[in-house]
Amino acid sequence: MVTVDGVTFLGRNADGGSVKLLDGISFSAKAGEITAIIGPSGGGKSTLIRLINRLTEPSGGRISVAGVDIGTMDPLQLRRLVALVPQKPFMFEGTVLDNLQMPFRYRHEAGPAAQSAEVAEVLTLARLDRELLERDARSLSLGQQQRVGVARALITKPQVLLLDEPTSALDRRTSDELAATLREICHGRNLTMIMVTHDLRLTEKVADYCFYLEAGRILEQGRAAELLAHPVTAELKRFLSEPSGQEG
Amino acid sequence: MDNQGLVNLGILDLVVAYSLVLLAIGLGKLKRIGQEGQMLWASLRMVFQLLAVGYLLHFIFAVQHPLPVLAILLVMGGFSLQVIGSRIKRKMPRFYQVVGTALLIGCGGVTFVFCSLVVHYSPWYDPRYLIPLAGMIIGNSMNGASLAAERLGAEMRERHEEIETALCLGASARQAATPSLRNAFRAAIMPTTNTMAAMGIVSLPGMMTGQILSGTEPMVAVRYQIAIMCAITGAVAITAYLIVMQGYRSYFTKAQQLDMGWE
Numbered sequence: 409m410v411t412v413d414g415v416t417f418l419g420r421n422a423d424g425g426s427v428k429l430l431d432g433i434s435f436s437a438k439a440g441e442i443t444a445i446i447g448p449s450g451g452g453k454s455t456l457i458r459l460i461n462r463l464t465e466p467s468g469g470r471i472s473v474a475g476v477d478i479g480t481m482d483p484l485q486l487r488r489l490v491a492l493v494p495q496k497p498f499m500f501e502g503t504v505l506d507n508l509q510m511p512f513r514y515r516h517e518a519g520p521a522a523q524s525a526e527v528a529e530v531l532t533l534a535r536l537d538r539e540l541l542e543r544d545a546r547s548l549s550l551g552q553q554q555r556v557g558v559a560r561a562l563i564t565k566p567q568v569l570l571l572d573e574p575t576s577a578l579d580r581r582t583s584d585e586l587a588a589t590l591r592e593i594c595h596g597r598n599l600t601m602i603m604v605t606h607d608l609r610l611t612e613k614v615a616d617y618c619f620y621l622e623a624g625r626i627l628e629q630g631r632a633a634e635l636l637a638h639p640v641t642a643e644l645k646r647f648l649s650e651p652s653g654q655e656g
Numbered sequence: 657m658d659n660q661g662l663v664n665l666g667i668l669d670l671v672v673a674y675s676l677v678l679l680a681i682g683l684g685k686l687k688r689i690g691q692e693g694q695m696l697w698a699s700l701r702m703v704f705q706l707l708a709v710g711y712l713l714h715f716i717f718a719v720q721h722p723l724p725v726l727a728i729l730l731v732m733g734g735f736s737l738q739v740i741g742s743r744i745k746r747k748m749p750r751f752y753q754v755v756g757t758a759l760l761i762g763c764g765g766v767t768f769v770f771c772s773l774v775v776h777y778s779p780w781y782d783p784r785y786l787i788p789l790a791g792m793i794i795g796n797s798m799n800g801a802s803l804a805a806e807r808l809g810a811e812m813r814e815r816h817e818e819i820e821t822a823l824c825l826g827a828s829a830r831q832a833a834t835p836s837l838r839n840a841f842r843a844a845i846m847p848t849t850n851t852m853a854a855m856g857i858v859s860l861p862g863m864m865t866g867q868i869l870s871g872t873e874p875m876v877a878v879r880y881q882i883a884i885m886c887a888i889t890g891a892v893a894i895t896a897y898l899i900v901m902q903g904y905r906s907y908f909t910k911a912q913q914l915d916m917g918w919e
Contacts, residue, residue, distance in 0.1 A: 462911055463820060483912045488826045498821035514827040560825065 415469030444615035497557025762895030811836035844896035
């Protein structure tokens with residue numbers, strides 16, 4: 409479980425001045441549920457999930473994972489517990505298998521072999537063909553790379569999975585496949601999954617709970633189906649009616 | 657003329673030599689290349705700078721005291737630091753501290769070892785040895801340091817996605833930056849490696865040529881050249897290594913976060 413309590417983040421604007429990118433954000437994300445954070449670009453969504461695995465430090469407030477304040481945790485240990493899949497997962501030089509073994513190399517451990525149960529499990533979860541294991545990871549399509557990114561994050565069995573715009577580079581069919589994959593992974597592994605997206609189709613298909621974030625503040629929150637069907641604030645109504653909110 | 661000893665150049669000889677520069681300037685003017693002014697200015701600067709340093713060295717050689725020798729070395733080190741700073745547009749935090757320490761340890765350490773254990777002349781501050789040897793070591797290390805610092809910054813900027821992905825997967829800052837460190841170090845030592853590989857075939861090195869022209873036995877000059885190239889390689893490698901290994905930390909916070917916000 410992830411708890412975000414009164415988190416603020418000060419960034420810099422174009423003139424170099426200080427600006428509040430996140431303002432008093434509080435929410436909880438439960439294990440076995442997918443929490444979607446939706447909202448327009450530049451609203452602070454990506455910054456928020458970067459704070460949860462300490463790629464960036466908050467200016468104020470407290471974030472805890474399984475009841476432990478992440479500010480007191482060793483960042484390397486935290487990132488093994490809380491995996492983040494960036495918007496465009498970077499593929500390291502080498503094969504898909506090399507990429508899956510990368511997190512283990514960082515721990516100075518031998519990575520799982522191609523025939524191991526760990527590799528088989530993440531390939532199934534991410535719906536990746538076993539034949540891809542020996543392929544150059546950088547030669548894969550964007551959709552396949554996105555899946556390798558998810559598989560690579562899952563192979564070390566994190567408790568929390570953070571996803572930044574997981575379908576931004578995917579066509580509708582691939583996006584739907586990934587949506588199904590994410591639900592299976594979340595429920596199958598009892599993961600706490602937090603997903604930042606402006607893809608409302610994806611949110612409708614997979615999210616259990618949903619937050620609407622705009623200009624650094626949560627303006628509305630609730631069960632995803634309810635929130636998307638019956639928005640209350642004018643901002644969310646406008647966002648849901650805009651074409652940018654209908655992508656995916 | 658006796659060609660066994662040193663042929664001293666008179667003023668007239670220098671005038672004849674300078675006429676070759678004037679020839680180059682004339683060619684530039686004739687073909688309207690537009691570099692005549694720069695060539696004239698650079699050649700005059702070269703003449704005056706070398707004459708000035710000649711008189712300075714003449715004075716220091718006559719005095720034979722460690723203080724002016726050390727002062728010269730300090731000026732050389734400080735000037736090289738300033739040159740490196742002027743070449744790097746986007747400097748990392750603690751730039752002068754990182755590069756200055758690396759130059760001090762890399763050049764100072766190697767010069768000490770080379771002068772005391774390889775050439776082992778006496779007294780230790782003899783300007784005839786210490787100034788030219790340290791000058792060659794500092795000059796080459798300056799280029800290596802400049803390449804190391806510039807390449808490190810460029811690598812960190814170009815590879816920031818790769819670095820953050822590695823951090824997300826549990827890598828330490830050092831592990832995430834390793835490809836950048838390797839490339840920066842390689843870029844820094846490559847010119848020295850190339851020079852060594854081509855030496856004697858593509859070019860005859862300046863120090864060796866100078867020694868031969870001044871009447872030194874070629875094999876003695878060759879031994880000096882081999883020794884100084886080893887010292888230069890060591891100094892460049894140590895300086896570049898210290899810059900990349902200290903410098904990369906400037907790009908990360910204590911919580912192993914990539915921090916390019918100061919750029």
